[in-house]
Amino acid sequence: MSTDIRDVTYRYPTSRPGTPAPITNLNLTIQPGESVLICGGSGSGKSSVIRLLNGLIPKYHEGTLTGQVVHTSTNGNEHIISHEELFETGRFTATVFQNPRTQFFTTNVTSELAFACENYGMNPQDIKDRMMRVVNEINIPHLLGKNLFHISGGEKQRVACGCSMMSEPDLYLFDEPTSNLSPQAIDEFREVYASLRRKGATLVVAEHRLYFLRGLVDRVIIMTDGRIEREMTGDEFWALTDDERSQYGLRDLTAPPEPELPTIVANGNATKLPPTLVPTLAPSTTSDDGGSADSVSEPTALEIRNLQFSYGKKLVLDIPELRLPAGKVIVVAGPNGAGKSTFASVLTGLEKARGTISYRGEKLTPKKRLAHSYMVMQDVHRQLFGTTVRGEVTVDSAASFVDPAQVDGLLAEFDLLHLADRHPMSLSGGQKQRVVIATAKACQKDIVVFDEPSSGLDYQHMVAIAHALRELAAHGKVVLVITHDYELMNLCGDLILHLNKLSY
Numbered sequence: 001m002s003t004d005i006r007d008v009t010y011r012y013p014t015s016r017p018g019t020p021a022p023i024t025n026l027n028l029t030i031q032p033g034e035s036v037l038i039c040g041g042s043g044s045g046k047s048s049v050i051r052l053l054n055g056l057i058p059k060y061h062e063g064t065l066t067g068q069v070v071h072t073s074t075n076g077n078e079h080i081i082s083h084e085e086l087f088e089t090g091r092f093t094a095t096v097f098q099n100p101r102t103q104f105f106t107t108n109v110t111s112e113l114a115f116a117c118e119n120y121g122m123n124p125q126d127i128k129d130r131m132m133r134v135v136n137e138i139n140i141p142h143l144l145g146k147n148l149f150h151i152s153g154g155e156k157q158r159v160a161c162g163c164s165m166m167s168e169p170d171l172y173l174f175d176e177p178t179s180n181l182s183p184q185a186i187d188e189f190r191e192v193y194a195s196l197r198r199k200g201a202t203l204v205v206a207e208h209r210l211y212f213l214r215g216l217v218d219r220v221i222i223m224t225d226g227r228i229e230r231e232m233t234g235d236e237f238w239a240l241t242d243d244e245r246s247q248y249g250l251r252d253l254t255a256p257p258e259p260e261l262p263t264i265v266a267n268g269n270a271t272k273l274p275p276t277l278v279p280t281l282a283p284s285t286t287s288d289d290g291g292s293a294d295s296v297s298e299p300t301a302l303e304i305r306n307l308q309f310s311y312g313k314k315l316v317l318d319i320p321e322l323r324l325p326a327g328k329v330i331v332v333a334g335p336n337g338a339g340k341s342t343f344a345s346v347l348t349g350l351e352k353a354r355g356t357i358s359y360r361g362e363k364l365t366p367k368k369r370l371a372h373s374y375m376v377m378q379d380v381h382r383q384l385f386g387t388t389v390r391g392e393v394t395v396d397s398a399a400s401f402v403d404p405a406q407v408d409g410l411l412a413e414f415d416l417l418h419l420a421d422r423h424p425m426s427l428s429g430g431q432k433q434r435v436v437i438a439t440a441k442a443c444q445k446d447i448v449v450f451d452e453p454s455s456g457l458d459y460q461h462m463v464a465i466a467h468a469l470r471e472l473a474a475h476g477k478v479v480l481v482i483t484h485d486y487e488l489m490n491l492c493g494d495l496i497l498h499l500n501k502l503s504y
Contacts, residue, residue: 001073001092001170001202003030003053008067010048010057012426019422022048024226026067030171035203037213037237040223041249041458042430046206048226050175053204055081055089071170090116094164098176098429098456099379100156101148109143109151109159116167127166134165138192152336154185161192172196174205176429178212179455180378182336182484183258186212208430208458211255214238222248249458256486261331261496264324301326302347302447302478307355309339309346316342317353318502324480326446329473329492332482334499340482341378343499344449347480348373359446359478373447378455378482380436384424389416392424393439407442414438414464429456437465447478454488466491 010023022045030036030053038046051057058065059082069081071092081089097103106112113134117127135141140158143151148159157177164172174193178186190212196203197216207213220237222230229248238253245253300323309317316339324330332340345351349369357364359372377383386392393416394407411417414434419427424435433456440448450469454462469492473479480497483489489496 001032001071003171003202004028004068004070004072005049005052006068006070008052008065008069010052010066011064012061013063020225022226023052026052026226026228028221028228030202030204032170032202033200034219035197035217035234036205037210037217037220037234038204038206038223039208039210039220039248039250040229042208042434042456042461043428044223045226046223047175047428049223050095050173050204050206052081053171054093054095054173055084055086058082059086059089073170087119090167090169091120092170093173094167094169094171095173095175096157096160096164096177098179100153100160103160103163104148104156107148109140109146109148112148112159113144113162113166116163130166130168134162137195138162138165139188152185154181154188154336157181157185157189158192161189165196170202172201172203174203174207176207176209176456177205178207178209179429180452180484183486185336185484190216208251208456210251210253214253222250224248246459249460251459251462252487256490258486259331259489259493259496261489261493264322264330264495264497299325301360303358305356305358307346307353307357309342309351309353315502317346319343319355322497324478324497325495326476326478327473328479328494329469330478330480331489331493331496332480332499333484333489333496335501338499338501340499341451344375344451344480344482347447348375348449350375369447372445373449374440374443374445375449376433376436376440376451376453378451380432381425383436383439384432387423388421389424389427389435390420392435393442396439396443410438410442413468415461430458430461433457434461434465437468441468441472445477447480448472449480449482451482452484453481454483454485462488463491 005026005028008023008026009021011021038049040046048057051061052069057063065082071079071081104112105115113131114127117130135144138158138161140162143155143159148156178189181189194216217234220232220234221228240253302324304319304322307317307319308315332343334340342351346353347357347369349366352366357369364372384392386395390407390411393410408417411420414437416434416438419431424432427435433453437453453465457465466488469479469481
């Protein structure tokens, strides 16, 4: 079954006159059994291509569409996607999204895997047989029966892949599937993708993270402003020089090294040291001759004592003592399920917990923590409130960002000035991410927490975000960055705080 995008131009209904169309005069053919990578800068049209192929444009994302997207089946029948209902398109396409939570319909892994097949009226025994084949193929039989909200991000992504495989589609679509995954989870996703490729599946993946796809793609499409900028084979793509890669705004083509950062030492979640060890902030450094230098101490700005947080009866955070400095970019790392996002929510007053949190000697109630802090969430859709980008970054800004010239300067810093009058919800995922990060800077809070801020960002904008994080730290803020992204850590990290799953 081949898939053709034939001279397609598309505009979202929120697009303003004079702004470039997300897709312009696009022509693309996907051959059966092909593995195609679509890449390019933030807002280049990658996700829009995926939405064209699965019918979400124009059935869900309404707008002005010219041209056709046509699936031709093995018997020669043509399916014009814009004429098909989504439940019909779902018979021959399956999509794995950036955030798998947005595509789940049930709360249980087993029910979710069966959901599509049940809705198509398959025989129950056939569903069970297919499910066991799929879960064994992608190594998730241990997840059957588990609550979808109690498994890690990487496990959710594998469940989403399993759901797509249950449909046995002609075309698999992946929209930035690794943007929020740990290095280990990326390796696991690569195994699933490689397995599908070995079976001869037709695969299209839109991605910013590229290194893990080496050896797994036949063709690469580089997009700019809704158009195909360049098309090449996989071998030609992996042979690009760093200068060529940077020219297209692409991230590294090789696996980034794990950063070697001084470590903040504590206990509970924050280390596996015995509880009897007195915790301190002790970044270790190395002398010029390779030997161990004296420990470095930083003045404490944020002090945490006896912090505990539970979901029901399950204790997920237990940090007896932790001291964090201002003026440094502190990377918060650890496996999925270690409580990193929960830790951020407690620090910023979004969740109540036992224990005390003090800022420069003042004990902060949750209400005071809300006033002192700002958090850029992993799902930025939850914190977009304005009707324009300009309005969004000023909705809670400090007095210095009320002046229009200051606002324009901030928008220009994050490459958002040309989008100032756009509705935030009409932007790409990476553009939305930059809007919320710009808002965080405008608020000028004392404590700023970023949860996976490089999600959906190309190389150029990731560098800009890293610069903004360092600038916030230079102004004396307490800056914490929750991330799995080694590239971002290497660009801006000063210290690292490891959180681990509790073993008690």
